[in-house]
Amino acid sequence: MSLPEQPPHRSGFVALVxxxxxxxxxxxxxxxxxxxxxxxxxxxxxxxxxxxVVHKPSGQIVLVDTPGLHKPKSLLGKRLNDVVRDTLSDVDxxxxxxxxxxxxxxxxxxxxxxxxxxxxxxxxVVTKTDAAPKKQVAEQLMAASRLVEAAEVVPVxxxxxxxxxxxxxxxxxxxxEGPPLYPEEQTTDEDTERQIAELIREAALEKVRxxxxxxxxxxxxxxxxxxxxxxxxGELIEVHALLHVERNSQKPMLLGKGGQIIKAIGSEARVGMxxxxxxxxxxxxxxxxxxxWQDDPKKLNRLGY
Numbered sequence: 001m002s003l004p005e006q007p008p009h010r011s012g013f014v015a016l017v018x019x020x021x022x023x024x025x026x027x028x029x030x031x032x033x034x035x036x037x038x039x040x041x042x043x044x045x046x047x048x049x050x051x052x053v054v055h056k057p058s059g060q061i062v063l064v065d066t067p068g069l070h071k072p073k074s075l076l077g078k079r080l081n082d083v084v085r086d087t088l089s090d091v092d093x094x095x096x097x098x099x100x101x102x103x104x105x106x107x108x109x110x111x112x113x114x115x116x117x118x119x120x121x122x123x124x125v126v127t128k129t130d131a132a133p134k135k136q137v138a139e140q141l142m143a144a145s146r147l148v149e150a151a152e153v154v155p156v157x158x159x160x161x162x163x164x165x166x167x168x169x170x171x172x173x174x175x176x177e178g179p180p181l182y183p184e185e186q187t188t189d190e191d192t193e194r195q196i197a198e199l200i201r202e203a204a205l206e207k208v209r210x211x212x213x214x215x216x217x218x219x220x221x222x223x224x225x226x227x228x229x230x231x232x233x234g235e236l237i238e239v240h241a242l243l244h245v246e247r248n249s250q251k252p253m254l255l256g257k258g259g260q261i262i263k264a265i266g267s268e269a270r271v272g273m274x275x276x277x278x279x280x281x282x283x284x285x286x287x288x289x290x291x292x293w294q295d296d297p298k299k300l301n302r303l304g305y
Contacts, residue, residue, distance in 0.1 A: 011059055027097060027127055094120050100131060125167065204218070216243060217290070
């Protein structure tokens, strides 16, 4: 008796789009099964197209989590939108995220218009179903379905893991046949320095509640690896990072009274770094003022945008 034929392996690129704060990064992290992007309840948290890799026996999904598409108010905003448009022209499937807990609005309609020019199939995902009653989720599914021609419509809670596996299977089914694009052990192609900078930025966004978020950028000035004097055979990694703000008035917000806030940012970021690097970390943070960097092409280039 012959064995049943194995279905072909599929692989390809899937872009997640949605207005700022639509739950794209939380969904990326849930699909990958570990943290590859920073999560904050602030819009505009993601500033680069982060790639997370989902490995399943039937296929491999390379997720591209884009910044939120929005009407730009600065050169940074325009460049973020360009990142999204470049990504969309180059992927196999698009996941359009619409949160269950907020009414469908002009931001969603703006994205739907951009997607009309795209050839890839669209999977409509209503996110954050844990944050809304069932009736509201059902209404949102109907409202979202009217925005675009979707190949599939799926309600998902990334926080609770509801329907995440179903979504993975649907996405793999829409990808072209092909071998894995990344080795099994790889879950992201983000470079280490950028991941470290993002951990610092995430900790800072958590600790500072005022006007700083959009004006904050982080660069890693130095990363030094040396033997750990406290652990035989261990490694100690020294990280020197700069937190850049746009105005002098924002500096004290990050430093806090007696340096309390910057210390708290450092403590929180260090925990994430030690997990990421598998070594003890000594972290030094300094705050600098880089005037109006969001609208200055040279400064944006220097900061990696």
